[in-house]
Amino acid sequence: MLTILEQTNYFFVLLFGVIISAAFSGITNNQKNRKAVLVITLLLTLVQAFFYYVFHLERTRELYPLITHLPLAAILVLYFKKNPLVSIVSVLSAYLCCQARRWFGTIFLFFFGNMTVNYIAQIVVTIPFIVILLRYIVPPMVRLMLSSRRSLLLFGALPFIYYLFDYITTVYTDILYNGTLFAVEFIPSTMAICFYTFAVIHSNEMQRRRETENERQILAIQAKQGLKELDAMRRSQKQIAIYQHDLRHHLHYVDSCIQTGKLEEAHAYIQSAYSEIERSDVIRYCENETVNLILSSFAAKAKKAGIRLTLAADIAEDIGISSTDLCVILANGLENALNACKKVDGDRYIALLTRRENSTTFLQIQNPYTGHIPFVNGLPITSEENHGYGIKSIVMTIDKLGGLCDFIANNGVFTLRASM
Numbered sequence: 001m002l003t004i005l006e007q008t009n010y011f012f013v014l015l016f017g018v019i020i021s022a023a024f025s026g027i028t029n030n031q032k033n034r035k036a037v038l039v040i041t042l043l044l045t046l047v048q049a050f051f052y053y054v055f056h057l058e059r060t061r062e063l064y065p066l067i068t069h070l071p072l073a074a075i076l077v078l079y080f081k082k083n084p085l086v087s088i089v090s091v092l093s094a095y096l097c098c099q100a101r102r103w104f105g106t107i108f109l110f111f112f113g114n115m116t117v118n119y120i121a122q123i124v125v126t127i128p129f130i131v132i133l134l135r136y137i138v139p140p141m142v143r144l145m146l147s148s149r150r151s152l153l154l155f156g157a158l159p160f161i162y163y164l165f166d167y168i169t170t171v172y173t174d175i176l177y178n179g180t181l182f183a184v185e186f187i188p189s190t191m192a193i194c195f196y197t198f199a200v201i202h203s204n205e206m207q208r209r210r211e212t213e214n215e216r217q218i219l220a221i222q223a224k225q226g227l228k229e230l231d232a233m234r235r236s237q238k239q240i241a242i243y244q245h246d247l248r249h250h251l252h253y254v255d256s257c258i259q260t261g262k263l264e265e266a267h268a269y270i271q272s273a274y275s276e277i278e279r280s281d282v283i284r285y286c287e288n289e290t291v292n293l294i295l296s297s298f299a300a301k302a303k304k305a306g307i308r309l310t311l312a313a314d315i316a317e318d319i320g321i322s323s324t325d326l327c328v329i330l331a332n333g334l335e336n337a338l339n340a341c342k343k344v345d346g347d348r349y350i351a352l353l354t355r356r357e358n359s360t361t362f363l364q365i366q367n368p369y370t371g372h373i374p375f376v377n378g379l380p381i382t383s384e385e386n387h388g389y390g391i392k393s394i395v396m397t398i399d400k401l402g403g404l405c406d407f408i409a410n411n412g413v414f415t416l417r418a419s420m
Contacts, residue, residue, distance in 0.1 A: 009119045010048070012126045014068070015041050016101060017094050019130055021072055023138045024090035025082045026145055033080075040075055044068055061171055069095070086145045089156035093141065096159040099166075101129055147205075154201055158194040162187065288315040290323040291330065291354070298334045298350075307341045308349040315354050319361055321401065321420060328397045329363065332390035333416050337367035340414060344368045365416045373409040380407050380414075394418070 018041045027033050047067050051060045060067075069091050076087035105122035109115065144155060169176035169183045176183045285295050295311055302309040334350065341348040351366045373380050379391055391407070394416070398405045403420035 005116060005119045005123075009122055011041075011045055012123050013098065013101075014044055014048070016098055016126050016130060017068075017091075018044070018072060020094035020097055020133055020138075021076065021087075021091045022080070023134055024093050024141045024145065025076050025080065025086050026142045027076075027080050027082070029134075036079070040072070044071065047071075064171075065167070085149065085152055085156070089145070089152060089159070092156060092159035092163050096162055097133060097137075099162075101125055104129075151198075151201060151205060154194070154198050158191065161190050161194070165190075285311055286313040286315045286354075287317045288313075288319065288326075289317065290326045291315045294327060294330045294334070295352075298331075298338065301338060302341075302350060305338065305342060306348065307338065308347075310349065310351040312352065313354045315356060315361065319356060320359075321361065325397050325401060328393050329418065329420075332394050333363070333365045336390050336416075337365050337414070340367050340369045343370050345370070361420045363416070363418045363420070367414055368412055369409065369414045370412070373414065375407070375409070378406065380409065 018037055022033070022037050023029070044067075048060060048064075051063060051067055055063070073084075073087045073091045076082045076090065077084050082090075101122055104125045105118040108121040109118040112118075145152065147155075165183075165187060169180075285292050291313055295313060299309050299311070334352070337350045341350060347368065349367065351364075353362075353364045355362050375381065379395065395405060398418055398420060401420045403418060405416070405418035408415040408417070
């Protein structure tokens, strides 16, 4: 028969496991959940007591996974609505943590040789150990539970292997206590394999996160730069209005230079004003100011590069898309087309078509290209350093707007199509 001390120790073991399992799975620490954890502990205690009095201690220990661990994981899934994998890993990890509590009692057993001292030590250390885990271990564990499925599977491998090892070698058999070499060497070897495998996968995942963060920063810089260019074009447009408003003053100054024989000064002034007006020239392609500014800027770039630009824009002023997003999509799409055309020896052109139908904006940009364009997951890629961010920026922005886009390279013509 179990003594009162042994029964108390089993209760504290169960209380420890339920609290830590719930905490690892990310359950919020509030009054409602604390009551639920206490009720779960009491119910599982009654189940264990029933099996103990019916099947006795040894059979109860053998059935422990079925009458305690499995129901606890099921409760985390069904009552607390936790992910099944997270629930299982949480229960297994809590079981692994419980071994430190048992080991603490074993230290006292080693020095005093008394099971009563062993049980008292385990009971006494339970609450402080729970507090330490909740404060220092649970927060990073909860963050880890939110990682990728692959990382979670790998992380859960060690507590799962230990769980099997502990039951096989100490509950269902006694090969560990007999000092079998295989059993003694198994856990250190398994820990080493899991540790290095986890280190490699975790390192790769962190590298991907850093690359993603770098891409986001570059895309943010691109968007910021695009807005600066839009502001510069708006200021240039205002400068044209000022020139037009002050036209008579300019003419008066030029006339004075001519009358006084300062022909070179008059010529220089005229050229300066002409360059400023030409640089600030904004053509009206549609009703949308942002689109007009972007298209006017690229029309000048295409003309300078000797590239034929065909534009058919039908965009209203208010289409529910911010100037920043329009700039990212249009500017990056046209910039990529411009760069591709510069490498073509034959007919160089960019054809842009935009239209608005049923609250949806459609965009198509076509241009010739030379060579081979590789695709990965439907997106064109480039091996050139510091290139390829324009495509990613377009895709991310269109995804944010809930739109669709695709890229086609066929018979020497590259096509970008998007709907937003």
